[in-house]
Structure formats: structure tokens, C-alpha cells
Amino acid sequence: MSDSPEAGSRQASAPGAPPSASSAVSFVSFCLTAPLLLPLLDSITAAAWPLVDTLEGFPPEAVAFANPLVLAALFVALAVLFASLVGGRPLRLGRRVELAAAGLYAAGYCAVAVCSSFPFSVPLMVLSAAGGALGAGGALLALHWISVVAPEGFKEAFRAVLAAAALTLVSSVVARAVPAHLVFPVYAALAAVSALAFAHSLRAQEPIEQPSAEGGDWWAVFGGLDVSFLDEAEDIQTPRARGLFFIVAPLVMIALFAADRLLLARMPFLLSPVVIGGIIALLCALLLLRVKRDRMLLNFSFRFFVPLVAFASFAAAAFVPESVERLVLMVGGFAFLTAYALSMTAMLLTMSGRMRSLSVPVAGLLVVVACLIDQIAFVRFPFAEATDVNYLLFLSLFVAAAVLLIITPGSRLWHVLLDGIDERSDAAVAHRSYLDRCEAVAAAFELTPREAEVLVLLGRGHTSAFVAERLVISESTARSHRKNIYRKLEVGSREQLFELLDRFDQAE
Template sequence: MAGRAIPSWAAGDQSPAPFALRPVHGALAAFVLTLPAYTPTLSYFSEAPQASALSDAFLFALLLGALLVAVLMTVRGLQTSPQVRGDGILSRVAVAAYVVGIALFLVLLFQGQPVPLLAILAGFVAGAALPMLVTTWARMVAVPMDRALLLCGFVGVVVSFLGWVLSLLPVHLLAPVYGVLVLAGVVPLWVGARAPGIDAGSPEAAPRGALRNLLSVTWLPLLGLAVFAFMTTVMAHSAFGVVRATFLSGVLAAVVVFGVCFLWGRKPLLPWCYRVLVPLLGAVFVVLGAFPAGTFPREVSVVALYLFYLVLAMLGCALFLAVVHARELSARVALGFGVGVVALAALVGCILSQVLQVTADFSPWLTVLTGAFIAVLLVFLGRTAWDELGELQEARAAAAVAEVVPERTPLADSILVDLPVRVPLEARCAALAERFGLSPREAEILGYLARGFSPTYIAKDLVLSVSTVRTHVRNIYRKLGIGKREELIHLVDEE
């Protein structure tokens, strides 16, 4: 986001920019649909001659390869500057490795005799390429939060519908169709290699505590995405015995996401989802799951469970796209960390269900896991409410002091004046930022401070952690040579 004006997704008083579908978004849907780590994908080939002998070994190796490379990407990204020239070559190597690994696995599925070692090799090669492919895709389609959420909804609809269609195809027809979709999902990565200059605004090396700041913003949807990956690995549910719950819930999750973006959501979008949408979906699952087994509401609770985690997964994916778009952190670090967490969760599920075989039915454990997740969510919401209560008290104290001073408050400026008066305020902030050499991000936050917004609000609006915003505020005060908000307002008014 460096070097650009406040985007529409960050400004609470503006309408979201329109979202335009492009052919590359269809290719992205094909990539997600054919991901082997998406467990329903492997189930498509359950009738292949060697599916039962090779699928588990291939999936285990793929997840292990993805985890190891994701960790390596994250560590190197935190220690070194983002690679610009070498990323194009690396992306093409990853595309080639991924296609070779998938193609080899498809061939092995239809051989007369199982070859587990080659299946493991194919899985590891394809999995090792996945973090780089996901990172390249994120660079190509990164957009602000509201448009990213719409994109995730579109991908969810396409993947759910086409996934259901693929599940109906006979296995001899499925293999070539799947191969074509795999190629369609990686061709844009080969042609485009990388989005030019996408990391140009990132720091030469990740700032200290960058990973902690990323986690403080993304932990809730990332945890939901990880639980969803674990859940789809350990078992598959059907909805009313007709269709996979992932397919039906995927369409419903997309409908919910579209409703959030167009009808119900409030700015800033992410906090509204945390406080209203996610708790509401969790409550629906808890209520429906309380009905006796065999009843219709209990059957619906399976769909509600997948809906809960799929909405969280879409929020997580959209949030990572917004983080990449904001350029606060290298795409390698952000996506390497995200892919690593999800791969680890899926790998744990694979070990528990296929290697250790701890139980034949994970349904009760998934209910307990969901209950624990909702409990964590409630604790998070309670802590957030407590922190905001403290900030409200501080704001009241500041207002009481401001009443003694016969001058305007920035909050009054933001509420009472119309647009023609706001423009000079923005111009004064821009001139002040240029005169004192503020960075683009610091200049952006200065505009928020001049209107009286708190660090917590700024963090939520810009999808940053509160600690990151406060670090920027300290740097702004240091460069301006001031020590408190009143001095900042005085500087802005004098400009």
C-alpha cells in the first residue's frame, strides 16, 4: 500500500471499489479445485486401480514437502530482502515441478502394480512446489480486503460446483479432465511468472517482530483455516446423504460472503466479521448440534459446521491477500507462514487418521474441537471489549482536557465538517508529511491521527496489528519533534 492514497477498503466513509472478474480468476479457481491437499480431490480417484494403495502415501509426502518448504521460505524471508529478479525463474521451476509431480501420480494410479516410493516422490515434489505457487498466485491477484473477500466467494462457488461435477465423472474420464484443469491452474503462473514489483514497497528485510504482528492480525481466520484443513483430512461428511458437505457448504459460504460485502457488513469489515458474523455462525452450529441424533436439525448441523469453518477459511485467504496487497510484509513471509500452518494442521490430521489410526470416527472429536474454538473466540471477544473499554475511558479523559482548550478537536472535524473542508485537512497532512520526511505509511496514519482516530481503530481499518500502528505513531512523533496528540493537532492546524 506504500506510496498510494488511502484505498477504498480502508476508508470507513467510502463505498467499496467494484470487483471485476477476469480470466485469471477462473484459472485461480481451477488451481484451488485441483489442489491435492484439498482432500475431496483425492477421493475423486477412489475407483482408480491403485488409489487405496498410493493416495495416503502421496498425500502425506505432499503435506510434508509443503510444510518444509513453507518453513524455509518464512525463515529466509525474515532474514533477507525480497527477491525480485530470481522469483520469476523460481516460480517457473515450481510450476514445472508441480505439474510433473501431479502427472506422475496420475500415471501411477492406473498402473498394474503399486509403486509407493514413486508416489511418495511425486507427492514430495508437488508439495515442495506448492508454497511458491500459492505465493505467486497471491501476488497476481492481491487486492484490498473487501474485493479479496468477493474473490474468495467467487472461487468458493466455482470450486464447489465443479467439485461436485468431477465427483460424478467416471474415473477413466476424470483423469484427463483433471489434468487439463491442473494445467489451466498453473498456466498464468508460467506466463506471468510473478507480478512485477509487487514486493517493491516491502522493507529490505522483515522488521523485527513482523511475524508476531502478522499473527496478531491473522490468527483467528488462520486458526479456522487450519481446523478446516484438519477436519477435511480426518474424515468426509455428506449432507443429507446426497452430496458432500464441503460442496453444499462452499456454496452457502459464498452466499454469506456476498451478503457480508453487499448487504450486511459494516466498515471496518474484518472487525465486524469477528464480532458479528463468526459468533453468529458458531451459535447456529451449537444450537443445531444440540438436537438429538437422527433429527433433521442435527443433519443440518453438519452443513453448519462446514459453513462455519469455510467462512473462516475465506476470511483467512482474503486477509492474506490484503496483507500482500498492503506490502507491509514480503509475500514470501506472509504466504509461507500461512501455508506452513495449514499444511501442519492437515499433516497432523493425516497422521492421526491414517498412520496412527487413533479412532474410526472423528465426529465427536470434531465437535469438541469446534467447542474449544468457539470458547477461544469468546475469550478473544471479551478481551477486545475490555481493551476498548479502557480506550473509551482514555478518550473521555482526553475529551475532558480538550474542553479546557478553546480549539477544534480532530474528531469534531471528522464528524461535523463536509467534504470541501476535509480536503484542506488532507492537504495539510500531506504537506506536513513531505516537510518532515514521513514514509508513505506514516503519512497515511498521520491522516487518521489528525481526525482523532485511535490506534486500535487505525489497526482494524488498515488490517495491521495495534503494536505496528503504535510503532508508526512513535516514529511520527519523533520525526515531528512532538510528544502528544495536542501538539500534533497544533502542527496540522498551523500547516
């Protein structure tokens, strides 16, 4: 690999370069038709195959379409994660694979469109094959777009997530409004446009080098995720805090979704409560874009915005007639879950953007979660009747999830947010103190000016890949600087480097 600045800039800027017109068209068309997101999958399934009997749930045709689609997407995402683990470094999808995925995606939609337009019954095997092709192609395209769009700033990631969610929700509403026999022909046309624009955009792109093995140990991603945009909020970096934030909280949210979905089994709706809740959460989330700083936005989204949606749901249920109280809380539950999903997705997207070598595995993780949610949505529970016991279970999980977000990952982020106006100056003082310590270390151990720049980034926990992108150098050069710094400082790991920096008080 060349170590020239031009080569480093090309490598670094490729994932985040301004999109071409064809790339933008392809991305928008994909968001409008992506069947992996539940609101759209729910809408196109219900619109194309109207419920024969709401007491029995979806008819066999709908299940034969949705289940193979979700399972195929889940298999592809898990295969990418497994291949990354076995290979010792994450995969980067090749152009041939991406072109094949675009073709498979369009072909799957076209096949389902043909099946849904037949006046006679279509064999379930044919419908399943079409759904499987659509799911596999959609999963690969989702991996591509998530890894390419991922920015380094939380606000940029949050804005991208809101844009994608808005497109999906608008498309979900349209799918409910379009006549049933036109649903899949319309979406097949959009998928074909997306595939053609995607193929055209790939021709204009320069080849992107494979990520090196260094920094590719994605198995340890949740032990070393780049959370430096939280600055001095160190409480999220403890093992217990990470376990609560990245494992316990998502599991509680999934359980809450299953309980909320369970209550819907016997309640037919013109517009899905999932879509209604998503629209409410999205409109509220748009107000967060007025927050300017990344750390403040992240803290506010998890500490106030998501719990506030839960509180508003309970408050609204208290002022409506008893006949619709449960419906209001169910819609509020989906709004709460959507608000949480928007914030968590933006956070993972930010980490993916700051650690490019892990972008595809992180994208695969997001696809796996989306597929699990879809699969839960189409499970036929034998106890699906909306009994009081199920309702109490839903309420208990709702309250537990809201409280869990308030108390995790710890108290320090809460205090940072409550500092209010003083936070800006406190953060500046802390940042200055850190830079002074790095200067003291660089002077004491005679580091070169370039090594001093690298030390500032390494001390924040950044990987060599991130250092290369930030300083516009090649990754091999960044690794060389890191080795020289470790040798001069006589440390052998990041933990020892952190300890050394902590021992150096602010330079006098």
C-alpha cells in the same frame, strides 16, 4: 532505481495491474486444481482411490499421494520464510523459478494421472514422487498468486478470497461426480492449461524490481502489520490483542478442526462434510459483499458473521431428529471454520497488499497454515472412534471458538460497530482531526508540501514501500522524505513520531 513518476508507477502497479487473458485463465485453472486446499485434496483423493474399508481410513495409495504432496508444499513454504529471515529481506520469486514451478505442477498431475490409470499396482515410491512434485510446484504457484492478487482494500481481498473458494468448492464437487478413472486426467489437462497460460502471461510482464531491505523485516510483521484500514480501532494494535487475534484464536480453530475431523473417521459420506460446510459458509459470505466500507465489512465479518454461523449451527441441531443431530453440528463446525478462514485470509491478504515488500512471506505463511490443516486431516488417530468424550470435546471447542471471536481483539471494535449510523460521521470527524494535527505539525516544523503528504501516511503507521506506492514515487525517494521528516521533527522512531502527533491538539 529511477525516481521518475513513470518508474514509480510501473513498480507500484505491477503487482495489482489488471490481469491479461492468459493470466486470468492460468489463475482460474490453478484455483480449480489447487491440491493444497483441503476440500479439493479430500475429493480428488477419495474419488481416485475409493475407500476399501471406511473403518481403516484411506488406503496406502491415497496416503502415499497426499502426505508427500503436503510435506513438499510445507517444505517449500518454510524454505521461503527461512530464506527471507536469513537474507534480511523477503524473497521475490524469479521468472525461472515460477516457470519451473508451473512445469513441475503440470508434470506432477500428469504423473499421478498415469499412475491412477494403471490396471496394476503402482509402486508407492513412484506415487510419492509424483505427489511431491505436485506439492512443490503448487506451493510455489500459490506463493506467486497470493502475492500478486493481494489488493489494498479489505472488500477487494474478501471478494478475491470468495472467488477462489467458490472455484475450489465447485471443483471439489466435480471431483466427487466424475468417474474415478477420469479424475486425474481431467485435472492434469487443467493443470497443463494453467501452466501454458502462466508461461504466456510471464512473457508479457515487465520485470519487477526486488524489494529493498528497508521494510523487509518480516520477522516483526505481526508487530507492525498495516492495520490502518481499521482507522481509529486501536485495540487490535496492543500486544495482548494481537496475541489473542493472531495466535490464540487460530490455534483454537485448528484444534476445533482436528476434533471435528476426528468425529468423521467412522462416518462415510457421499459428499464430504468439509465441502458441504464450505458451500454453506460461502453462500452466507456472499451476502457480506453488500457492505460498502472496508472497516465495517471487517468488523461485521469477525464480530457477527462468523459467530452467527456458529449460532445457526446450534440452532439447526436443535430442530432436527436426534439421529442426525451430530452430523448437523459437524457440518456446522466446518461451516464455522470456513467462515473464519475466509475472513482471516482476506485480512492477511489486505495486509500483504498494503505492504508489498512482505507479500511473499505472508503468502508463505498462508501456505504453511493450509498444509498444517491438510496434514491434520490425514492423521490416523488411534482414538478415532466417535465416542461421547470426543463429541463433548468438539462441542466445548466449538463454543470456546465462537466466544473467543466475540471478545477479541477487544471491546472497542464492538462499540465502533454498534455506533451504526453515527459511525460514518464520527469517522469523518476523527479523520479530520488527524489531518488537522498533521497540518499543525507540518507548519510548526516547516515541512515541504510533499513531506506533509508523507507525514500523513507515516503517522498512520505505513511503511516507506506503501508511501511510494500511494504517492507514485520510488521507494528510495519515500525513504529520503521519511529521513528528512524525522530530522526536522527531531524524532528517531515511529513511536516517537506517533507521540509527537498525539501531543498536537486539533489546530485552532
